[in-house]
Amino acid sequence: MRINELADHQKPRERMLSHGAARLSHAELLAILINTGRKGCSSLDIANELLKSVGSLKELKGLSVNDLNKIKGVGIYKALILKAAFELGERMHSGSVDDKIQITSPKDVADFMMGKMEHLTQEKFIALFLNSKNVIIKKKTIFIGTLNSSIVHPREIFSEAIKCASNAIIVLHNHPSGDTTPSKEDIKTTARLRECGALLGIDLLDHLIIGDHEYLSMVEAGYFD
Template sequence: MTVTPFPELKIRDVHEADRPRERLIRQGSHSLSNQELLAILLRTGTKEESVLSLANRILMNFEKLHALKHATIEEIMEIKGIGEAKAVQLLAAIELGKRLAQKEMDSRFTIRSPEDAAHFLMPEMSPLQQEHFVVLFLNVKNQVLHKQTIFIGSLNASIVHPREIFREAVKRSAASIICAHNHPSGVPTPSPEDIEVTTRLHEAGVIIGIDLIDHIIIGDHQFISLKEKGYF
């Protein structure tokens, strides 16, 4: 017996009140799923596939929504049904979201605990595929004056030199600093190199008079504070 598949549901077949655009207008963007928000950006599907199905395939292709954050136009266009125009629309929306989120985060965020520092950095650093060593420069109120990526690559004491970091701290009139780097493996357990770098930066900070408040290692939505662990 041959089973005839049900035809795929198109947006036009959905009751008008339940369509993503109409629901967004009526209920707000927060009420829509990731699939529905993507469908609005895409606007149309293909002859063979609805826009909702296409949006779902994009999400499945990138597994997690945050993986889209680092997608290139070539990677997006590899998905069947996505041409240059749709890929450009998606990348523009993603970049705008990243800039708005970063602007909000960077507006004199106050660090009161290792959790504050981790939550400030984790959305950006947790998905990275390479190690990034980042320094937060703080004022006397522990507000973030500046954030800077010092280098990208495997952590090594010969690369992370205190001179470069504290020169920037003096330039920014920083009272203290917080260092952070990510482990692409997702496991934030400190390595001997991590501990060595931390010790050197702490000792240099004591001499210069600019405190190293913490060194945060960021994994896959988890972190470790070397200060809390007693490494300095």
């Protein structure tokens, strides 16, 4: 059935106008972006097929433009629109260092980085460098892969901190499994970085583990006591 054959209360655009974007399903939001259907299928049908083919929004977001282009009824133009929408959403969620974000709690860190990290399929270890007012002045990916305390070198992190005149750092990494429980290596790495920071006078303020729609602050969890 074509979108224009649906009753107004069933059409994604009309529903969004009446009820707001938050009330729409994933498929309805995708249908608005896809805009037009193909022969015999509406944009809503294509959206539902798209979601069924990947299983989750996390997997959908991970598809490349070429992957999306291969899906019948999407094509290169719609694939570009979808990827642009995913990227904008991620940027809005994560912000940027240019926004002069001040960190006052672990939640501030999570709000800044969750959108960038919660959907990653490989572990990424990132350091945030803060000035004397706890404003983020730089972020840097330190390592990609399974976390190991012997691989994450404090010298790389703290040399960067000295270079950008950072007063403190916060590190974080993701667990692709979604489980935020710290591993022995997570705890060992944190302790090592704290010791090095104390010697240099550059405090490690926290180590956050990003999971699936959740995070764990090692400060709040008591690992800094």
